[in-house]
Structures are given as C-alpha cells and as structure tokens.
Amino acid sequence: MSATEFFTALPVSAALAGFRPLRRTGTEEVDRAAALGRVPAAPVASGAALPGFARSTVDGYAVRAADTYGAGEALPAYFDLVGAVRMGSAPDAAVRPGGAVQIPTGAAIPPGADAVVMVEHTQVTMPGVIEVTRPVAVGGGIVRADEDVAVGAELAPAGRALRAQDLGLLAAAGVTRVEVRARPRVGIISTGDEVVPPDTADLGPGQVRDATASALAALTEEAGGAPSLRGIVPDDAEALAAALAAAVRDCDVVVVSAGSSVGARDETAAAVRALADSRVYCHGLAIKPGKPTLLAECSGVPVVGLPGNPLSALVVFRQVGLPVLRRVGGIALPPAEPTATAAMARAVASAAGRLDVVQVRVRDGVATPLFGASALLSLLTSADGYIVIPEAATGIDEDAQVTVTMYR
Incomplete structure (x- = not known):
C-alpha cells in the first residue's frame, strides 16, 4: 500500500481477537516481599493445610455440641x-461429657470438643x-484445619498480578519465593522532525516537546511493564528502520508514536516491512480518536x-497497546478498572462500526463529555474517566446511564 492509498479500518474487537502475538517474557524467581504486582508463571500451590489445626472463631468455651x-x-x-487453652500453645486439657474448656478466638480446639459456645451465651x-x-x-x-486452604490447593493463579491479600496468603502458607514472568520490556520510540526532548527550555518555530513518551512510559509501568525510552527519531526512513531494528532486538514490545498517520510522512509501516521476518497485521482501526x-x-x-x-x-x-503488553507479560486475568455509573449530561453521536472513546467529567452522578482536538492533551488531564460507545451503537442519548471507566 502506498502512502497515498486509502486504507480499510479494522474494528477494534476484531483486532484484539485476531492480533495474538505468541511472544512471552521469560520467568524469574523473586522474594515474596518483592512480588507485589508480579505475575506468577504457574499456579502457586500450598504445601500444607491452613490454618493447619482446628481453631476457635469466637471467645467462649469448647464443648461437645x-x-x-x-x-x-x-x-x-x-x-x-476443666481447663483453659492459651494462645500459641497446644491444649493441655481434653473435653469430656459435661465438661468445658475456656478458649479465646484463634486458639486450638482441645481433644473431645466439636463446638465452641460463645461467651455471650x-x-x-x-x-x-x-x-450455657x-x-x-x-x-x-470452629474453623477446620484445612478450611482456609487444603493441601495442594491453589494459593494464587497463574496470569494474575499478585495483590496485597495474595502476599498475605502466601506468607501464611510459608511461601518465600515465587516464580513470576519477567516484566515486558517496552521500547518507546518517538518520531518527527518537530519533536524535541521534554527538557528543551526554548522551543523553536514549529517545535513541540515530546509529551507522549512520558505518558506511555507511565502507562507501561502501571500495567506491569518496564519502559525503555529509545529517544526521538527524525522523519527519515533509514533512521526509523535502524531504531526499530535495535528496539526489536532487546525489547518484548515496541511502540512507535507519531509515525502512523497515512500520508506522505508515514514511515512506520514501510520501516516495519523493511525488517526481516516482519508482518503488518493491520494499518487502521475503527476507533475515534x-x-x-x-x-x-517483527521477529x-x-x-x-x-x-x-x-x-x-x-x-x-x-x-489496544495495553492488552498486547499484558498478553506478552503472561497476564491472562487483567485487573478490573475502577468504574462508576453516571447519567449522560448530553447526547453523543457515533458512527456504527466504529468504537468511540469519549472523555468525561463526572460530578454528582452526571457524566459531561469533553470535546476538542486530538492534539489537546489537557482534555485527558481534565477528564475523570472515559466512556466507550460500542461499535454497534450510533450514539448515546441524553440521561442514558453509562459506565465510566475512571482514571486512577
């Protein structure tokens, strides 16, 4: 396809279903204390039952029911x-018919008892x-010896980032090391003769500071990746091809910003095709913006x-990019985004067959759409979240209830 040809935009749902890279990051072992947010490469199983002994859930008396x-x-x-159980110690008295042993919450159930009556009764x-x-x-x-976790039960699944509560369960089971996927290394390439580093003090005519790379790096880190900023490449086919080749050699995902508009200055598709073992899956998505x-x-x-x-x-x-990053990093169960339900402050039109992503501000249960040119980064910073108008819809009516994906 030449730079002047029109292209057919692929629906986003079709792209996500069809673009399924096989690449996966390797694995490494990390201490449990450093495993927050890391993705287990395989299910983590318990080698012992938890809590490991029958214990009381209330303060009271162990008895025969x-x-x-x-x-x-x-x-x-x-x-x-006939006795009392101390925390952290084995019971030194057994329960016989008509007998009771005083017991605090969490203590081990004495022999002969099959229930605990609450002290309030x-x-x-x-x-x-x-x-009584x-x-x-x-x-x-009473909590049974294996009521929390049975021997061999799954403590944490593969493909889901470890959360604080997961680390607590691993600690309870005595797990000290976890095999996890390596963080996907994401190469971020900025392109454009007009783009200059963010620390440029004085801009020349037509120049813009590279805002996108910093935001992409932050999103990459939030998703569990390791950003690798590869600098700014001018609008030159050979320079972009060289930068792409270098990034492909030592990264798991490569992201190129600013070089994907179909037109005379589009070099990204040509640079990709120039590399060995390359395949362009699609150039154009039915999404706005x-x-x-x-x-x-590529390879x-x-x-x-x-x-x-x-x-x-x-x-x-x-x-689109984050699902690809997560797939490469072995995340099969991505974390749920925070959402809120709100009523639309005004109607928003859409085109059937296109996914529309609309930035909104949410106040008192009302979502107000924010519109402006796609060059205006302040639209994102002013928004509390966004709504997605599905590909099959032709818009959203005023007062319609919508689900807003909230920015963290």
Missing part, C-alpha cells in the same frame, strides 16, 4: 470447667461451673504504531 442440646434461658445446661454460676443458655451445632464456632493505528510483528516482537497526537496515542494505547 450434644451436651448443649435443649439448653435455653429458662433451662440452661451446666458444665464443669454463658455465665459463671460458681467457681469451676458455667451455664443457647445450644450450639457441631462445628459451630486513533484511526491510523498500526499493528505488526515475533509485537509493534504498535500510534497516532501522532498525544490524546489519540494514549487512548489507543489504553485500548
């Missing part, structure tokens, strides 16, 4: 107090004797070519 049957306020059941009538005013069923007030998007593979490394405008580039990277 059968001895409490029929007990009530008018006719309590009486028990001989008891009363000490005389030294060494308690009365409510019956308790077998197993009441962000239509001129490129998806390709098995996925390449995502983004539009030049920062807003468009970041919208497309969220919708």
